[in-house]
Amino acid sequence: MLKGIVLLILHVFCDIALAGQCGKVWVTVSSLWRPIAASDKVVDAELEVNWEFDCPADTRYSDTQIKVFTADPLAAHNKMIKPELILTSLQRPRGYYRTNITVGRPPLPGGWDTKDGATLPGSHCLDYYAILYKDGHMFSMSCLQIWPTWMYDLRREIGMLPIGSLMIPGTHNSGCYKHGDLTRRDAFQRYLLTQDRDVWTQLVHGIRYLDIRVGYYPSIPNGTALDEDGNHINRFWVNHDVIRITPLSEILKDVRDFLDVARGEVIIMDFHRFPVGFEGRPNRHRKLLSILHREFEGLILKPDRGIEGLGPTLNDIWAGGKRLIICYGDKHTVNEYDWLWPPLTQVWGNQQTVEGLFEYLDEEILGSKKRRNSQNPLWAVMAELTPFPLDIFFNLSGGLRQMADSVNRNLTVKFQEEWWKETNVVATDFFLGNDLIWVSRISNIKKSNIAQWRL
Incomplete structure (x- = not known):
């Protein structure tokens, strides 16, 4: 136990040290795909190497080198392992390289691949590593990794922070994914899927906010099963706009399984929109909420109604044992249930270019205080591009x-x-195409340091 605590502390300090160095390397997973000739299969989920230097002006980047491995190069039994790829003479202080190393959908380390098995806390590396060398010396190292217990791992550093001040990594249209390998047919459905991993895997990687849009279908195949309260649970689906993608029951099971094994993590489920089957049908909201209450009873954190501020601290949440926040996008329904959080404000740019999105986010994030809903301390930056209808058609x-x-x-x-x-x-x-889970962890430590300094 003591050894595990020491390793965790060392890992946290290494993270902070790397963040402060003038060079950093990290790995991500590309969202792009390539066709395979004469096959329905495609190549997707390829490893990307990213680097950034913020070094003195006289630093020579040509002296740097990045090596990519598909096993831990520092492990004793891998001492003779050769890199899969070597990047040399890096000419730019910031860049990336998309490799042809396929990550696919590998088993999750630390016991997290099975939803009812032994699960080890802390971060765990998958078999993809990048090491940055300068003048022949190892300068920075990173791996593709999971952080299934990052909130509770950092409890001493961030426990005093209110939930509304934390930086919380999330996914947009969290339930719009496909199980298994991508096919050419899936790939050509260009505007339906928004994620490459199911909700269980998202949570294990470190995602803590789920954006969910629900549709209700009165008559669909396999839609007659009843839950314990007599509701047609299989009639509720997660939608991308008006298209149903994933049974809601699948999402709920993943969240429940994760909360049961990751006993210090706090999850936000944002039921943000109800695009099909709910208009003028309040009883369908009640059916949905009956399912949610039955599934998560004992875990739902109630909001403090009428109290402005940034919400409870993580320490407060852990002390009470309720670790699931359910935000609900229908104001009339929220008024009927004291355990629902009011609609969560999403900062949505509706932008079609990177420049337009970043200009919008610059203005919105820096002016975020005026954008908050006073009844809900949480608010979300939706950091993705939005296609126009003509974009989809053509x-x-x-x-x-x-x-x-x-x-x-x-x-x-x-x-x-x-x-x-x-x-x-x-x-x-x-989400695997960015490193925002790592950034969130480091940012929350910095926020905590600022808060303690002010005290």
Whole structure:
């Protein structure tokens, strides 16, 4: 136990040290895909290497080198391992390289691949590593990793922070994913899927905010199953606009399973819109909420109605044992249930270019205080591009994967350098294409240090 605590402390300090160095390397997963000739299969989820230098002006980047490995190069049994890729003579202080190393959908380390198995706290590396060398010496190292217990791991550093001041990584249209390998048919449905991993895997990686849009379908195949309260649970689906994608029951099970094994993590479920089957049908809201209450009873954190501020601290939440926040996008329904949080404000730019999105976010994030809903201390930056209807019809933007690819890697640097201090929730498409989970962890430690200094 003591050894685990020491390793965790060392890991936190290493994270902070790396954040303060003048060079950093990190790995992400591309949202793009490539066709395979004469096959329905495609190549997707390829590893990307990212680097950034903020060094003195006389630093020579040509002396730097990045090596990419598909196993831990520092492990004793891997001493003779050779890199899969070597990048040399890096000429620019910031850049990325998309490799042809396919990550796919590998088993999750630390026991987190099974939802009812032994699960180890702390961060765990998948078998993808990048090391930055300068003048032949190792300068920075990173791996593709999961942070399934990051909130509670950092409890001594961030426990005093209110939930409304934390930087919380999230996903946009969290339930719009496909199980298993991507096919050519899936890839050509360019404007439906927004994520490459199911909700369980999102949570294990470190996502703590889920953006959910629900549709109700009175008569669909396999839609007659009843839950314990007599509700037709299979009639509720997670939608992308008016298109149903994933059974809601699948999402709820993943959230419940995760809360049961990650006993210190706090999750926000934002039921933000109800695009199909709810208009003028309040009883369908009640059916949905009956399902939610039955599934999560004992875990739902009630809001403090009428109290302005940034909400409870993580320490307050842990002391009470209620770790699920359910925000609900229908004001009339919220008034009927004291355990629902009011609609959560989403800062949505509706932008089609990276320049337009970043200009919008610059203004909104820095002016965030006036954007908050006084009844809900939480608010979310939706950091993704939005296609116009004509884009979808004529495929002008190339699809959501290409749009995410154009924005994700830039988000990592912008939030790390400029936007972290004022950000609460940040949600993205194809979240493995950025490093915002790592940025959120480091930013929350910095926020905590600022708060303690003020005291």
